[in-house]
Amino acid sequence: MGLFFTLIALVFFLGSSLGDLSVGFYSRTCPNAETIVASVVRDAVAAEQRMAAILLRLHFHDCFVQGCDGSILIDDPNAEKHAFGHQGVQGYAEIEKAKAQLEAICPGVVSCADIVAMAARDSVALSNGPVYQVPTGRRDGRLSNVSFADDMPDVSESVQQLKAKFLQKGLSAKDLVLLNAAHTIGTTACFFMTHRLYNFPNFGTDPTINTAFLPELKANCPQNGDVDVRLGMDHGSERTFDDMILRNIKNGFAVLESDSQLYTDPETKSVIDSYLGILNFLLGPSFAKDFADSMVKMGKIGVKTGPQGEIRRVCNAIN
Ligand code: HEM
CATH class of the missing domain: 1.10.520.10 (Peroxidase; domain 1)
Known part of the structure; x- marks a missing residue:
């Protein structure tokens, strides 16, 4: 006993x-x-x-x-x-x-x-x-x-590279999609758009951009313009957390090149589609719940616990 x-x-x-x-x-x-x-x-x-x-x-x-x-x-x-x-x-x-x-x-x-x-x-x-x-x-x-x-991970990397980098951290292709959907809020600097809009290999412009969206993107981030200008990453819904980012990616309205890549690969495409079915609100997986699960998973990457590391006195300096 x-x-x-x-x-x-x-x-x-x-x-x-x-x-x-x-x-x-x-x-x-x-x-x-x-x-x-x-x-x-x-x-x-x-x-x-x-x-x-x-x-x-x-x-x-x-x-x-x-x-x-x-x-x-x-x-x-x-x-x-x-x-x-x-x-x-x-x-x-x-x-x-x-x-x-x-x-x-x-x-x-x-x-x-x-x-x-x-x-x-x-x-x-x-x-x-x-x-x-x-x-x-x-x-x-x-x-x-x-x-x-x-x-x-970099905005201009291929979806294969992005998948590999997430996998290295123990995150699946599904996590890659869900976590990138964090771009449902926030903005990007035009700095990150130059490659996609003006220096894209072969085409000059990324062909995944919907032609109805391209003029707006170019007007927001003109060639040789101010690279610090910012634009919402979730077209039409940059302040609210919702699944619009997935719809935008599907329809060629993704702002970031790395987001648009997610609809060019069968595996990540099927993850996006899984949240956009007509009866999804009744039968499908929940984007909000799965996002939270992926956030918790990301939050466990390489954590130090127990006797490892320290509790800093201030966050910007090691004790
Ligand atoms: C493939 C991986 C990713 C790439 C290449 C990427 C790239 C970027 C870029 C270029 C920006 C714009 C930065 C700026 O101009 O200040 C950005 C913003 C942002 N990213 Fe990501 N990101 C990735 C994954 C993630 C993940 C996993 C999260 C969170 C779970 C995230 C959350 C955000 C948010 C919220 C913003 C907006 C920041 C703001 O408004 O200042 N990103 N990302």
Whole structure:
């Protein structure tokens, strides 16, 4: 009997110290952690609507390099955040603000990586997207280097390359479609459109763009124009989380080249189509639920738990 209880205790100890992420990880150690992050995100989005998309994107860029460990947040001349693959990523001040409030009430408890994951979740909910629970317990990484982000997925890569990069992170073709559907909110700089509109191999212009859409895209991002001008990525619905992005991709109204690629491959095309059937609302899979599941999966990439990593005092510096 004694041995039995020792074994149970050991399993419990290993589970909590080395183990997986869990929903409500801070419920005893910092019960207000989730509320505080939610209120910082709510205020930030109220002040600047773009912030929801910015914080959602930040989580993706954090997870794809060294795992979801807050490595993108580090400030240093040679830090990861300066990588080309992280071009335009923002939201650092909002994460730091949440961290400062959390340190004031429960110092050394809540990781920056978890704040990023929670902020992404809250941003989705604030954009009318699915409300989902995010498992926490990530610890912060202690390494950040510009070269670590060399392999970020790029807008001009083929769907085969994108599938391979997601697979390397344990994400399927279905996850690739669902996670890219995060482009249902937010904007892109014209910087990312030049290749697609003016330098596309053989045609000059990406032939997947619907001819009814091309003049509008070119007018928004003229050749040799200001590359910092921004345009919504989900044509007609850039502020609301919905399945319009999938319809746009299907109809040649995708703004990003990498999104349009998703309808050129049989596997990813069938994932898109699976959410767009006429009776889908009754019989089909739920885009909102599956998106949330893929977000939770992405949030587990290469996480550090238990004795690994650290809980940073501030998010932009290693302790
Ligand atoms: C194949 C993978 C992906 C590529 C190539 C890609 C590329 C891009 C590009 C080029 C932009 C515009 C950036 C700017 O101009 O500031 C962007 C924005 C964005 N991305 Fe992605 N992305 C990918 C996957 C994801 C994933 C997995 C998520 C989240 C789950 C995501 C969320 C966002 C959001 C929300 C924005 C809007 C940011 C804003 O409005 O400032 N992306 N993405």
